[in-house]
Amino acid sequence: MKITMIGTGYVGLVSGACFADFGHTVTCVDKDESKIAAIRGGKMPIYEPGLDALVASNVAAKRLDFTTDLAEGVKGADAIFIAVGTPSRRGDGHADLTYVYAAAKEIAEALDGPAVIVTKSTVPVGTGDEVERIMREARPDLEVAAVSNPEFLREGAAIGDFKRPDRIVVGTDDPRATAVMRQIYRPLYLGEAPLIFTGRRTAELIKYAANAFLATKITFINEIADLCEAVGAEVKDVARGIGLDNRIGSKFLHAGPGYGGSCFPKDTLALIKTGQDFDSPIRIVEAVAQVNDTRKRAMGRKVIKALGGDARGKKVAILGLTFKPNTDDMRDAPSLAIVQALEDSGADICAYDPEGMEAAASLMPRVKMMSDPYAAAEGADVLVLVTEWDIFRALDLKKIAGLMTAPVLVDLRNIYPASEAAAAGFKLFRVGGVDASSEM
Known part of the structure; x- marks a missing residue:
């Protein structure tokens, strides 16, 4: 055809x-x-x-x-x-x-x-x-x-x-x-x-409903992660425990810094507005959008806490800028809010991303873009893993720790086990982990 x-x-x-x-x-x-x-x-x-x-x-x-x-x-x-x-x-x-x-x-x-x-x-x-x-x-x-x-x-x-x-x-x-x-x-x-x-209207609504439901799953596990830190539980185990229930499923139950990209933020907001226009508000999705917006900035505060509560004059190295791996898309990426929170607190920031640095440069002009993860880590007071690109899953942590002024790792994607980070000499802060609750 x-x-x-x-x-x-x-x-x-x-x-x-x-x-x-x-x-x-x-x-x-x-x-x-x-x-x-x-x-x-x-x-x-x-x-x-x-x-x-x-x-x-x-x-x-x-x-x-x-x-x-x-x-x-x-x-x-x-x-x-x-x-x-x-x-x-x-x-x-x-x-x-x-x-x-x-x-x-x-x-x-x-x-x-x-x-x-x-x-x-x-x-x-x-x-x-x-x-x-x-x-x-x-x-x-x-x-x-x-x-x-x-x-x-x-x-x-x-x-x-x-x-x-x-x-x-x-x-x-x-x-x-x-x-x-x-x-x-x-x-x-x-x-x-x-x-x-x-019907045509049904098809239009299916798309929005699907994205809103997935955004809700992400936001749900992120709030459970916060509760895990407060009570001394492990969010990865909680996610696995509930995800094995086939009524729930394991996808989109990975705690992190919040959702971004071209679809979820825009589509949840459009669905909220549609509900309001038809006098049929979708309160769950309204809460999801609000919680996700505040979470991104909260991740910046998490990094500041890892620095002892004061980021002024500290060097922060960020790995991953795009909203997810395998794309150069910076739309509503969590890194934008995290970087803004850190810059507002007086930190100096450098970053590396395999594909997103060109797009990110105009959005965060004060951030110094580096050639690789190890160049970004050199002289840093904290290393922040924001986007889970494959290249970041098998870093030489001992080498990186030796390059840094202080071996502090804030792993916002829970890629590295506490034992592996500790063996490399890192003080580790994760999302929804027992170690995070004890350290913070």
């Missing part, structure tokens, strides 16, 4: 490349000429493992192309996917749908025949209704069907998630659109991925 993808951000580029790899002919459209030129030259605008090779192979096979000409890009398309940004709107926290609606209008004006318009962007309930209204108003002469097809891609594992999904959700009541969507996802039939057809 011929597919057009509007937007070459994270969702659009990954989805477009994967659809092409399924054998479809895909044209990705973006207004940013420099971005399109870079992609054509093999330079990806985001870091996602395997994406550059996937794009290159499908471009070479002539199944994947890129253009800035939307009118040309939508010609003859069986389905046109909208995968543009929906950031939180300044002032009220609602999802900003400006780009979605603008894309819908431009698509309608450029269409040369019947089309299925698929919203891949994460959007609030009712967005598909408005997309359809905009298109019918712009082109009452054409037959169009607006479909919701939310994405469930994890940054750092997006290609695998797309090709081996837990489920595919499609929101439409239109028979022709249903047939088109079945054909598009037919290559996943052998993998037996559930293809769930619902």
